[in-house]
Amino acid sequence: MQHPHPPRHRTRGHRLLGGIRRWATAAAGALALTAGLAAAGPQASAASLTQVTGFGTNPGNLSMYAYVPDHLPTGAPLVVALHGCTQSASDYSSHSGWPKFADSQRFALVFPQTSSANNANSCFNWFEAGDSGRGHGEALSIRQMVDKAITQYGSDPRRVYITGLSAGGGMTANLLAAYPDVFAGGSIASGLPARCAEDLTAAYTCMYSPPDRTPAQWGDLVRSAAPAGTTSWPRVAIWQGTADTTVRPANATELRDQWTNVWGLGQTPSRTRSLTGGTTLTSYDDASGRPAVQVYSISGMAHGLAVDPGSGAEQCGTSGTYYLDTICSSLHTARFWGLDGDGGGDGGTGVLPAPTGLTVTAATDSSVGLRWNAVSGAASYRVFRDGAKVAITTSTTYTDTGLATGTAYGYTVAAVDSSGATGATGAAVTATTTGFTPTCHTASNYAHTTAGRAYASGGYTYAKGSDQAMGLWNTFTTHTLQQTSPGHYVLADSGCPA
Numbered sequence: 001m002q003h004p005h006p007p008r009h010r011t012r013g014h015r016l017l018g019g020i021r022r023w024a025t026a027a028a029g030a031l032a033l034t035a036g037l038a039a040a041g042p043q044a045s046a047a048s049l050t051q052v053t054g055f056g057t058n059p060g061n062l063s064m065y066a067y068v069p070d071h072l073p074t075g076a077p078l079v080v081a082l083h084g085c086t087q088s089a090s091d092y093s094s095h096s097g098w099p100k101f102a103d104s105q106r107f108a109l110v111f112p113q114t115s116s117a118n119n120a121n122s123c124f125n126w127f128e129a130g131d132s133g134r135g136h137g138e139a140l141s142i143r144q145m146v147d148k149a150i151t152q153y154g155s156d157p158r159r160v161y162i163t164g165l166s167a168g169g170g171m172t173a174n175l176l177a178a179y180p181d182v183f184a185g186g187s188i189a190s191g192l193p194a195r196c197a198e199d200l201t202a203a204y205t206c207m208y209s210p211p212d213r214t215p216a217q218w219g220d221l222v223r224s225a226a227p228a229g230t231t232s233w234p235r236v237a238i239w240q241g242t243a244d245t246t247v248r249p250a251n252a253t254e255l256r257d258q259w260t261n262v263w264g265l266g267q268t269p270s271r272t273r274s275l276t277g278g279t280t281l282t283s284y285d286d287a288s289g290r291p292a293v294q295v296y297s298i299s300g301m302a303h304g305l306a307v308d309p310g311s312g313a314e315q316c317g318t319s320g321t322y323y324l325d326t327i328c329s330s331l332h333t334a335r336f337w338g339l340d341g342d343g344g345g346d347g348g349t350g351v352l353p354a355p356t357g358l359t360v361t362a363a364t365d366s367s368v369g370l371r372w373n374a375v376s377g378a379a380s381y382r383v384f385r386d387g388a389k390v391a392i393t394t395s396t397t398y399t400d401t402g403l404a405t406g407t408a409y410g411y412t413v414a415a416v417d418s419s420g421a422t423g424a425t426g427a428a429v430t431a432t433t434t435g436f437t438p439t440c441h442t443a444s445n446y447a448h449t450t451a452g453r454a455y456a457s458g459g460y461t462y463a464k465g466s467d468q469a470m471g472l473w474n475t476f477t478t479h480t481l482q483q484t485s486p487g488h489y490v491l492a493d494s495g496c497p498a
Contacts (some may be wrong), residue, residue: 004085004123004167004203021446049093049111052152057146060137061118064145065089066153067099067109072108072152077107077339079161080146080183082168084305084322085123089113093167095323097307097316097330104340108153112142126170126192127203133225134178144177146182161337163187163330164468165246166322170196173255176234177225187237187333189305190247195221195255206422207247212459218254233262237294237336239329241301243446248475249297249326249446253456256295263292270430271386271408272487274439274450277301277308277327282362282423282452283386289410289428291387293337297451298326299443305329335388352415352423355396365435367401370411372426378415382422386410406436406486432486440496441489442480453481453489463489 052064079102083092089111093099102109116122124131124138131137142162150157164172164182169191176186177194196206205211223230236259240252260267262284270285278299286292298306306316306329316328334340355372362369370383374396383391383398386409391398403409409432414425441453445461448454454461454470463469463481465488471477484491 002199004119004121004125004127013442048099049090052145052148055148058141058144058463060131060139060141061115062138062141063089063113063115064143064148065093065113066149067093067102067111068153069106069108070104070107072106072153076154077157077159077161077337078110078146078149078153078155079107079163079334079339080110080112080142082112082124082142082162082171084164084166084168084211085119085121085193087122092168093316095307095320096305097328098163098164100316101330101334101339105334107159107339108149108155110145110149111347112138114138123167124164126167126169126174127197127206128199128202132171132174132178132195134227138171139175139178142171143179143182157182161185161187161339163189163333164191165189166191166303169247174225176236177222180226180230180233182359183234185235185237185337187239187329187336188255189239189329190241190244190303191238191255192247192251193218193221193258195225196251196254206251209248210251212250212456213254213257215257215261215267217256218258222258222262225420229382233259233292235290235292235337237296237332237333239296239298239306240450241298241303241306241324242443242450243300243327244303245475246303249444249450250473250475252295252297252450253446256282256284256293256450259293265292265453269452269487270410273404273407275332276314277306279306279327280451280453281332283410285410285428288412288425289430290412290425291410294331295450295452296327296329297447299447299451300443304475338384338387339388351421352417354424354426355381355413355415356426357477358411358413358426358429360429360431361397363401363433364433365405365433366403367399368403368409368411368431368433369397369399370398370413370429370431372413375415375423377417378423379418380416382414384412384414384418384425387412392416403433404437405433408432408486436485437481440480440492441483442478444475445470445477445479446475448479448481449473453483463491466490 005311173194182448197203269282282295283291284293304322304324306326308315308328357373413424456473459475481489
């Protein structure tokens with residue numbers, strides 16, 4: 001992102017900052033909270049992306065754009081997507097890949113847009129308390145867009161999600177904290193912890209060297225922003241490149257600490273596995289075994305949104321400035337939210353009860369066998385692995401194949417009635433494949449902690465499992481770690497066996 005210029009004067013009473021902040025504004029021109037996310041590329045057509053007006057009092061002076069697939073049924077999910085600095089709704093729509101999945105998985109998209117009238121670099125003002133808190137400024141404008149979309153498109157108010165890149169990611173975190181009663185899930189790409197900053201100077205600190213607060217301190221910032229008595233929280237995905245020099249990878253660790261604490265979870269992963277594009281996925285499950293927080297760490301990726309151009313089922317988006325060809329983050333985020341399971345990821349919208357008796361019947365190096373009790377009235381069953389739908393079957397047994405060796409997976413099952421409505425999701429079981437293939441990872445201490453291979457304590461880094469000291473927790477100290485068993489890493493700087 002471009003460095004977060006302070007907001008410009010606008011009719012709702014914001015004033016230009018003076019003195020030291022004028023100096024900081026000039027310095028900020030060389031910096032980047034979305035590091036100048038001025039992406040060149042194809043623009044979405046007017047027929048695809050439509051401006052919507054009359055969505056409320058709009059105290060944040062934002063514009064609303066929507067992408068709504070033809071013949072979208074009532075009760076479909078809604079996804080709100082926030083662009084980065086110097087970007088626009090059209091730019092983000094055409095590069096991010098979200099419209100592809102809105103079409104295939106049937107949900108509506110809203111793209112809020114800010115402008116240079118609000119901020120010199122067209123950043124969402126995530127670092128301004130008057131714009132990022134509940135009932136105020138830009139945050140309230142986005143809340144009003146959600147209300148408009150629910151009314152106009154018949155979206156399901158229980159299945160509203162929000163995602164954002166860089167400054168949009170920072171605003172996403174703040175909105176998840178301020179409106180946990182509105183958003184069922186969020187995805188923060190190259191972003192910042194909720195309420196990390198409330199002025200321009202603190203914004204730079206968060207970007208380059210975020211405060212090393214305890215999980216409880218980070219969690220308290222969310223709890224204090226939410227309505228009193230909140231007990232239900234959004235499920236949060238965190239996307240971060242290990243080579244990001246604009247929003248440092250330590251932010252992903254602090255985000256992980258913040259949202260696992262909000263959920264009442266520890267910081268020890270439920271499981272870690274490898275995805276395409278050099279991506280490591282670390283999951284933190286709730287009491288039912290469903291992922292509540294997931295961290296996607298992309299080895300060697302700089303600042304930007306992860307896309308994977310191409311026509312394949314798991315590809316999306318177009319590459320450009322700060323749209324980086326690695327992995328389709330929109331697909332994996334949609335899966336995490338359960339959008340590919342007709343609501344199955346959120347417990348379903350049908351009336352059938354959850355299947356009982358889910359058990360693991362077998363496990364090999366690459367497969368897991370499952371069995372569960374039949375549900376009266378079920379026409380089929382949806383099987384979910386780590387929150388993502390992997391199969392639809394009419395049987396009460398299923399064998400999941402093509403899995404990694406020595407890896408733990410979480411499974412749930414939901415019944416589907418004859419109309420196609422998915423019922424409640426049953427209790428989760430964990431299955432671990434047999435065998436183990438050692439792997440080696442060379443990265444900075446920040447990257448190792450973000451990927452779940454190490455942990456930070458008192459400013460120092462230690463290998464997960466072996467607890468070997470790795471030195472200072474920063475982006476300058478590099479080590480090679482060998483994973484010798486699930487969740488266990490040892491230093492291997494002198495050489496790592498193939």
